[in-house]
Amino acid sequence: MFLLKLYSEPHGLFDEVEFVNGINFVYGKKDSNNPKESINSIGKSTFLDLLDFCLLASYQKSHNPRLFAAKDILSGYDIVLEFRIDDIRYIIKRCVDDIKRVKFGTVGNIEVYDIDVLKKHLGQLIFNQDDYSGKFFPKWYRSLINFYLKIQKFKKDQFNDPIKYMKDVNEVETNIYQLYLLGLNNTLSYKNFDVRSHLNKLKPAIKQIEKLLEEKYDLPSLAETNKNINKLKYEIKKLENAIDSFKLKDEYEDVENEANKLTQTIKDKWFQNFADKKKVDAYEESYTIPESISVTKINNIYTELSQEFASTVKQVLKEAIDFRKKLSQNRKRFLEKEIAELKENIKEREKEIFEIEKKRAKLFRFLSAQEAIKDLTDAFSIVTDKKSQLSELESNTKILNDLQTEKNQVEAELKTIENDTFEYVKSLNKEIENLYELFTDVYNEIYINLKNESGFSIDYNKRKDKLVDISISMPDMYGKGKNIGRTLVYDIFVLLNSYRFTNNFPHFLVHDGIFDGVDKAHFIAVYEYIQKLVNSGKEIQYITTINEEGTLSDKFGNSDKVTPERIEQEAILVLSPKNKLFSTDFKNIE
Numbered sequence: 001m002f003l004l005k006l007y008s009e010p011h012g013l014f015d016e017v018e019f020v021n022g023i024n025f026v027y028g029k030k031d032s033n034n035p036k037e038s039i040n041s042i043g044k045s046t047f048l049d050l051l052d053f054c055l056l057a058s059y060q061k062s063h064n065p066r067l068f069a070a071k072d073i074l075s076g077y078d079i080v081l082e083f084r085i086d087d088i089r090y091i092i093k094r095c096v097d098d099i100k101r102v103k104f105g106t107v108g109n110i111e112v113y114d115i116d117v118l119k120k121h122l123g124q125l126i127f128n129q130d131d132y133s134g135k136f137f138p139k140w141y142r143s144l145i146n147f148y149l150k151i152q153k154f155k156k157d158q159f160n161d162p163i164k165y166m167k168d169v170n171e172v173e174t175n176i177y178q179l180y181l182l183g184l185n186n187t188l189s190y191k192n193f194d195v196r197s198h199l200n201k202l203k204p205a206i207k208q209i210e211k212l213l214e215e216k217y218d219l220p221s222l223a224e225t226n227k228n229i230n231k232l233k234y235e236i237k238k239l240e241n242a243i244d245s246f247k248l249k250d251e252y253e254d255v256e257n258e259a260n261k262l263t264q265t266i267k268d269k270w271f272q273n274f275a276d277k278k279k280v281d282a283y284e285e286s287y288t289i290p291e292s293i294s295v296t297k298i299n300n301i302y303t304e305l306s307q308e309f310a311s312t313v314k315q316v317l318k319e320a321i322d323f324r325k326k327l328s329q330n331r332k333r334f335l336e337k338e339i340a341e342l343k344e345n346i347k348e349r350e351k352e353i354f355e356i357e358k359k360r361a362k363l364f365r366f367l368s369a370q371e372a373i374k375d376l377t378d379a380f381s382i383v384t385d386k387k388s389q390l391s392e393l394e395s396n397t398k399i400l401n402d403l404q405t406e407k408n409q410v411e412a413e414l415k416t417i418e419n420d421t422f423e424y425v426k427s428l429n430k431e432i433e434n435l436y437e438l439f440t441d442v443y444n445e446i447y448i449n450l451k452n453e454s455g456f457s458i459d460y461n462k463r464k465d466k467l468v469d470i471s472i473s474m475p476d477m478y479g480k481g482k483n484i485g486r487t488l489v490y491d492i493f494v495l496l497n498s499y500r501f502t503n504n505f506p507h508f509l510v511h512d513g514i515f516d517g518v519d520k521a522h523f524i525a526v527y528e529y530i531q532k533l534v535n536s537g538k539e540i541q542y543i544t545t546i547n548e549e550g551t552l553s554d555k556f557g558n559s560d561k562v563t564p565e566r567i568e569q570e571a572i573l574v575l576s577p578k579n580k581l582f583s584t585d586f587k588n589i590e
Helices: 044-054 065-069 115-127 138-148 171-181 187-217 222-244 250-286 295-303 307-369 374-426 429-446 480-498 520-535 564-570
Strands: 002-009 022-028 078-085 088-094 101-106 109-114 455-461 467-473 508-511 541-547 573-575
Touching (some): 002 541, 022 044, 022 520, 022 564, 044 088, 044 573, 109 115, 115 138, 138 171, 171 187, 171 467, 187 374, 187 467, 222 374, 374 455, 429 455, 429 480, 467 480, 480 508
Parallel strands (some): 022 573, 508 541
Antiparallel strands (some): 078 088, 088 101, 101 109
8 A cells, every 4th residue: 555645625725745655754844034933733743634534533532633623624625545556546535524424436436435334445455465364354444554653643642662552452452453464373362352352241240240149138159149049949938838738717718718719810810911011022122123224335335346236236135125124014013903902901900900909808808807817928928028039049140150151161261272372472483583583674774873682572471461472672662762763663664574475555654753752863764774675666655744843953963864954855745834734723733
């Protein structure tokens, strides 16, 4: 993937920029008439935001504050990016007025895509490896393209860890993408992430049920819960036996029998109503499930194969959906009739229960007055309470047992993954050796005075959840400048390494403000190294922002190879306080 142009339609929002092979400077120049005026907030990073926006970055304020603040300025314009892959020229057009709809295609063949569909399409187009043996999903597009776009969205953003390049993504998931970008099999890392994600969902569910049992029933463990269940079963059985053997006085036997019959009738009608209500719920649920087939999305997919074929598929699918809708409507009318009848039956039974309960109440009042029913009614009440408690305990315990069993199975699977990962890393000796050589070559080109003092390794690390530890070491690597240097070396190394196994991946890197904390000698070395790669026939675009002050100064080393004048001359975009990106100020621009 090679960048060609970035501009607006209609023209005039900002100057059209053509990307070149080699170094692409976005240069901040001081005003010669007012040298004390700041060259911050003139639009260097915002220009890079526009590139990121065309590559389908989020437009939320929390993710892209500068472009979000400039919405009024951007409104009415398409931001257009042209790039090529395998000599095919592609165009993306995106507007802040409708961020979910993006125009994309080749020259003369532009179509409108839903952004989520286009992300997958670009993922396949830019990052697919035909012979790759690991895991790849086109939906990873933004997670992969972010590696090539190190744009400081906030002032506090820094170049810290080149491996964990997305701050909101954990290391276990990041490893999947890192191994993919390095051309190494990521199957076990993907399994590790998938299984650990599952385990992370099980643990809080188990804790929640354990907390419920402890707080409501004062049962601190599963063993205590099982003991309580057995105790309840014993007490219920004992009470039911007592009720079965309970006899009223002979003179009240007829009244007792009548009361028992009424009680049984009430229970039967309650059960029938319960069953009918369940049927009603099931019927109502069955015809409220929404249809979710998108004819347009399917048409867009087949359009890539053939417009005529897509139209045929769309028509056939539409006819099938219409037929299904008719069936659904007929079924709905039938179910509504059934539901109405069931509700009417429930209503009638409730009336009957009410009348029967009044009769039974009279009999109970009579028996209560004779002091013959007291023990029986208390027994029924206690049994009901205990059965309710038992039912809830058994239900929660079953869920807890099932979750615990599933957790044990997942943990056992993790053990297998750990062992397989150990064996896999051992098998990578030759690949790691080749990667180490390339990494060291890049490092030596940039850190000329500290040659062969860097380290690159891929190791198995059981103590970390990610299991595979990609490690980069450099002298004084925790100092600000050197830690930035780790990102500088590693990113160029990954870019060059990808040339070995694919031609699809991006051939560009964006480093926003990375040289602010790097020794000027290393800046010159990077410039010369990129030029050396270009002269050797490689296509590589290194895009970076740089200020006339700060990175460049009167103490710019002894070299005259990279002067401010030369940088200004070679820059793809020169901005200044008098020549800002959008020729105007707006809040939060950096």
